[in-house]
Amino acid sequence: MSGRPRSLDRRLRRVADRVGFALLWGWILSSLFFAPTLLGYWWVGALAFVAGLLVCWQAAAASTHPVYVIGTRREVDRARIADPGRTCDECGRSAEGGEYRRYAKRRVLFGTTVAVPEWGENAYCPACLDGESDGRRHAADESEGDATLVTDRSRPGP
Structure with missing residues (x-):
């Protein structure tokens, strides 16, 4: 057997990172949609949600570190x-x-x-x-x- 020994912590970190990414962007996207909708502008919320979804897609592709890194x-x-x-x-x-x-x-x-x-x-x-x-x-x-x-x-x- 070569390379790094297998362990559960790497898999758990990967899962936690993906869950954290999904929760963060879920919160951002729901805020983009519901804030303008509560003010009566549902179509602005829908456009902001679609724009946020595109940014989220690009952020997922550009992720280089765990979601908690700033x-x-x-x-x-x-x-x-x-x-x-x-x-x-x-x-x-x-x-x-x-x-x-x-x-x-x-x-x-x-x-x-x-x-x-x-x-x-x-x-x-x-x-x-x-x-x-x-x-x-x-x-x-x-x-x-x-x-x-x-x-x-x-x-x-x-």
Whole structure:
């Protein structure tokens, strides 16, 4: 057996998340319908309900977190690099065998991502992953066969 052990808590969370989503949007949609209807404008309530249903459909498709999540969330996805043509963003060498990272800062409202103000991608060679470069670029000196340390001038100094 491989992977994460099976447990009941993950299934219960998924069910609770879906029930919470349904209750939240059920309350919103009923409010959109009944508030104008109580004031005598049933057709405004019907139009607001249909518009709310479309927004609910989009929110369900855009859900990235459980329904109780509100605020800013940061995430990083990592994957191994198999492409020999990809270069390291830190030192400029080939990043084959290193790590690819995609990061994002999301603004989440009731489990739905409403904005992604920061995101990006980075590739690191195995040497930079091990902390060998420490924020500096390495350039291979092929004539002598040893590595020469070159300071990265693209970043502001201390």
